[in-house]
Amino acid sequence: MKELLPDQVEELLEILKNRFEDNMVRHEDVQWEKVQEKLVANPEKLWSLNEMEVTGGEPDVVGYDKETDEYIFYDCSAESPSGRRSVCYDHEALEKRKKNKPENSAINMATDMGIEILTEEQYRELQKLGNFDLKTSSWVKTPDNIRKLGGAIFCDRRYDTVFMYHNGADSYYAARGFRGSLRV
Template identity: 65%
Template sequence: MRRAAIWFCDCSAESPAGRRSLCYDRAALDARKAHKPADSAADRAAAMGVALLTEEQYRALQQLGEFDLKTSSWIDTPPELRARGGALFCDRRYGRVFTYHNGAESYYAARGFRAALVV
């Protein structure tokens, strides 16, 4: 028997200001030797009881409106990519949604994360 679920997701125009300037996860935060950010996106999401959006969820969100026109958001990264030191993020530019990669330890003032809660 399949259970119905309700998804709650960030719908702010830009990646929320209080959740920016974060590297991807705890391993990335621990790997930084200098200029460490305050936290990681994965740890902050876990503390909030939510999960980073997957690429599929991020693209579905973008069907509801235009988000991250000036910011970008870390998304859930497949383990095989994360094992190589990378992490994925998305944004919308030029009327299109893009998925990019970066070193998981990187962080930028305009990169945060979007999350979902399933009830």
């Protein structure tokens, strides 16, 4: 199991608490103490949140699922996380690319981090909490029918509007990364 050292846990909890308190509009009816209890009880989730943090995602609580008793974290960095850019969509696309191959793919990285890539719906929910990806874009979970045809989708915000676009799944750009979600 992937776990943080005690001093890493303490440092991460402090970062998350400060971000939580500075952005109450994202989670008005949530109490930090309850979130922290869940985090401390789930060290593997703390490890994943730390991975989100160190790759520039600035994870924060964006909701609570009463049915599953889980807090929902999304990457809330202003732009697509800097440590997760210049990646193609998935492993299949990475393998098909013969020249100028990126180092990794969005789906591989998310899996390794223990998180899920945001869906288009989740991305649009995030955009209701602020203005994200004004200069960058983020891969989002691509429907199977699009992926089978070689494509993948990504989103960004321009002209005060959230746009969804398509590209070949093997494409990658310095300004495109991905955002993740984690349920704790």
